[in-house]
Amino acid sequence: MQAYLFVLPAVVIIGIFKVFPAIAAFYMSLFKWDVIQGAFRGFGNYTDWLYDNALRSPDFWRSLSTTFTYVILTVPLEIAFSLVIAYLLFQKIRGRGIYRTAYYLPYVTSFVAAAVVFNWLFHPQYGLVNALLGVVGIGPQRWLDEPSGFFQIVASAFGIALPEWAAGPSMALVVVSIVTVWHYLRYQVVIFLAGLSNTYYEAARLDGASERQIFTKITLPLLSPTTFFVFTIATIGALRSFDTVFILTGGGPLDTTRTVTLLIFKTALQQAQFGLGAALAFILTLIILLFTLVQFRVLGRRVYYG
């Protein structure tokens, strides 16, 4: 009996604010629900997003493509950078503690403050980045205000006109991705370092293994499950990210950085279309769940990260 009293507070809170809303979200998504509950629509809200509604579905597919572009722009870079940095920080070098602190520090800072600084560094007029590019003879860019495709801008610098389909992600989305990588880099570094730290190294060194042997026989095998873990965590994080994009661009310019989460925000909270918003949130949840399930499966089998 006492055990129930122990779990009761957690059950009440998680039940009301997590389990119930998860079920309620699906329920809401089946209705026309503009602030107040309306007619039952079945899967009408879903088909509106997917193909039925000439206004909604282009928005949906565009934001989904923006979201996946954002994933592709950030996740591989985060993994590559953090893997190299973690490997170097793991070496026995002087001042390791100072380096680690320097690398971890930005992770704890809020994204709002980071965005304030980056908005300015990439300012079209006063930004340092344009000043630096000016030194190597590249003209000023509009960065976060630039809706044109990144490849298109690069190509036009060489006098080549690219077709519409090859324009690439908007310059604004590229900048948002760079800032995202900067902000989450150290987080992945921590995970990689945790994956590296164990006693195999000392044993191998005692037995006279060479650096190369240590790298190929210990580091790589140890890091492969960790890399997979970082990959899924980073992908889920990028699929869910709201703060980063919302604070840097608010979805603009010309909606080129409007990810699915921002579309949910706009639909549900700015247009008060709760039903449609819930349906969209449910679609995103299904995509995220897919990655989570894969992660849990593989993690359950073999991962060393503690």
Add this chain to the structure above:
Amino acid sequence: MATVARTFPRSTPRPRLRIRGRTIALHAFLIVVALAVAYPFYFMVTSSFKDLLEATKNPPDVFPAQLHPENYIEAWNRAPWGRYFVNTIFVSIAVTIGELVTASLAGYAFARMRFPAKSVLFIVFLATLMVPSEATIIPNYVLMSPSRNGCLGLPCLGWFDTYQVQIVPFIATAFSIFLMRQFFLSIPSELSDAARMDGAGHLRFLWSVALPLSVPALITAGLVTFLGSWNAFLWPLIVTTKPDFRPVQVGLSAFRQEAGSSYHLLMAASTFVIAPIVLLFLVAQRYLVQGIARTGIRG
């Protein structure tokens, strides 16, 4: 040992010079990347001490020609920062304490007590880890609204512009419960047997033996929770409209419009918004890093 020795034949010792060259290259690389990572902070702090003219100079001066600490006073006076900070500190501490209490109790029950439906309940808790907040934010928003049209069959809480709207939904998470459970499981059963012989009940054992032993886990869980609460943005943004209840992050976001092109003030405000959490990080870095490594939480 013998098998390991066979896998790694003894290599010849490396010449000293090569090691030194490698070390220098390593340091050079780490310093360059560290500078790139840390530069935005340096830029923020130095700009916050410049006057407007110098702050908008491009490329910027490495160091302000003259220090203007009065920027901080001006920025502080242009928005209700005192209120924002009180709100954030209060909410973060309340959430952290609440979460530690619920997680200790539930984690203990899952680790060391027997009760019907225990495993079902535990699976439900774990399953909530897979539900992203995007899925639950709309119903939670409706639940908090003052609307009289019924909030999903539950009584409407009408909690917009309050503290509890930023606290109550977050005082229990499966993450912390799981973390505490893992820790309690590692406490040897001899200890609880001895306690039972001495006539101590579960609550007594939890309070006087299990929790004192779990201080590292409590600090880790507490820090991760505190950090998440301090940096929370989307939820407080949508459920608060008045500065009376808004936290610093939402305040800073609003201040961006308010400050307009007074970049030096904006940088001063950003600096004092992140300063407390940076200090906390420097003090408790070890635990925070452990927390990330153990739970895989990404802010």
